[in-house]
Amino acid sequence: MEDMYQMFFPCSSSVTKVDNSAHHKINTNEEDKPKSKMKKEREPKFSFQTRSQVDILDDGYRWRKYGQKAVKNNIFPRSYYKCTHEGCRVKKQVQRLLGDEGVVVTTYQGVHTHPVDKPSDNFHHILTQMHISPSF
DNA sequence: CGCCTTTGACCGGCGC
DNA sequence: GCGCCGGTCAAAGGCG
Numbered sequence: 001m002e003d004m005y006q007m008f009f010p011c012s013s014s015v016t017k018v019d020n021s022a023h024h025k026i027n028t029n030e031e032d033k034p035k036s037k038m039k040k041e042r043e044p045k046f047s048f049q050t051r052s053q054v055d056i057l058d059d060g061y062r063w064r065k066y067g068q069k070a071v072k073n074n075i076f077p078r079s080y081y082k083c084t085h086e087g088c089r090v091k092k093q094v095q096r097l098l099g100d101e102g103v104v105v106t107t108y109q110g111v112h113t114h115p116v117d118k119p120s121d122n123f124h125h126i127l128t129q130m131h132i133s134p135s136f
Numbered sequence: 137c138g139c140c141t142t143t144g145a146c147c148g149g150c151g152c
Numbered sequence: 153g154c155g156c157c158g159g160t161c162a163a164a165g166g167c168g
Contacts (some may be wrong), residue, residue: 065141
């Protein structure tokens with residue numbers, strides 16, 4: 001996988017950042033290209049792991065669950081969420097890690113284009129420490 | 137009532 | 153082409 005950092009945040013939870021920058025695909029002038037050759041635009045994506053008893057940590061945004069699937073080689077399902085803010089297409093996935101049921105992997109995809117509804121100090125702190133600045 | 141989960145169907149990419 | 157796999161849709165039902 002990619003490089004990871006271990007760190008702590010309040011509530012005695014450990015956090016591991018997973019840098020997915022290698023997967024980023026910044027498209028410039030994609031509109032000029034022929035439709036037939038148009039490649040799917042990749043949203044910025046990052047994930048991190050928390051040692052938490054609850055699957056859904058409160059990041060201050062409102063999410064609507066739109067799916068849940070079983071993934072291979074993992075007894076735990078993966079859940080899919082969308083940000084419910086109008087026009088905001090941010091998504092996130094949540095799944096537990098096999099072999100360590102205490103670890104939750106959260107993956108964010110996209111950038112919020114609006115302020116957070118209910119700021120969460122814990123969460124903001126995490127992202128800041130991980131050098132992530134998703135327009136909070 | 138409005139917003140939320142749940143859940144099976146559906147779909148597209150990829151490997152064989 | 154076919155089937156697996158991961159991601160999404162949408163109908164139906166739950167709950168405050």
